[in-house]
Amino acid sequence: MIGSAIGVVDLLAIVAIGGGLLLAGVGGRRYLRLRAVARRAVETTGTINGKRIQLVRGSGGSQSYVPVVDYEYRTPTERREGTTVYPGNSQFAKQFGPESAAETAVADYEPGGQTTVYYDPDDPAHSFLIANPQTATAISLVVIGLAALVGGVLLVV
Structure with a gap:
């Protein structure tokens, strides 16, 4: 050696x-x-169309839950739709272990209601409802x- x-x-x-x-x-x-x-x-006003909890199955049988809110919002130039609650690359940016925690995250969003929507002016398709990353x-x-x-x-x- x-x-x-x-x-x-x-x-x-x-x-x-x-x-x-x-x-x-x-x-x-x-x-x-x-x-x-x-x-x-940038902050704008949006309208809630619906909400749901999405089950995400991981490797080894693990499960997590993603809060999803369907909403519409306007930028200065166009009307857009979003589903993301938290800032990140996708609606899967924040996953919860217990389903009840994900339900709590969307409890205040009622279909037909108004809400504040935040969007990235560099990428207006990237929107979210809770500005706290x-x-x-x-x-x-x-x-x-x-x-x-x-x-x-x-x-x-």
């Missing part, structure tokens, strides 16, 4: 450091993007990534 061969501990350290940097980077980028979208969002997942990725990074560094030391 060559004297400079990488040992198992060194390999684990490399994987931990690389994975930690990747997770922290993805989480940090997601956090900054959500905050930026919420900051530049749900950054817990992004922050969790950063924390897990930093923990892996520190663990990998400690393996080297």
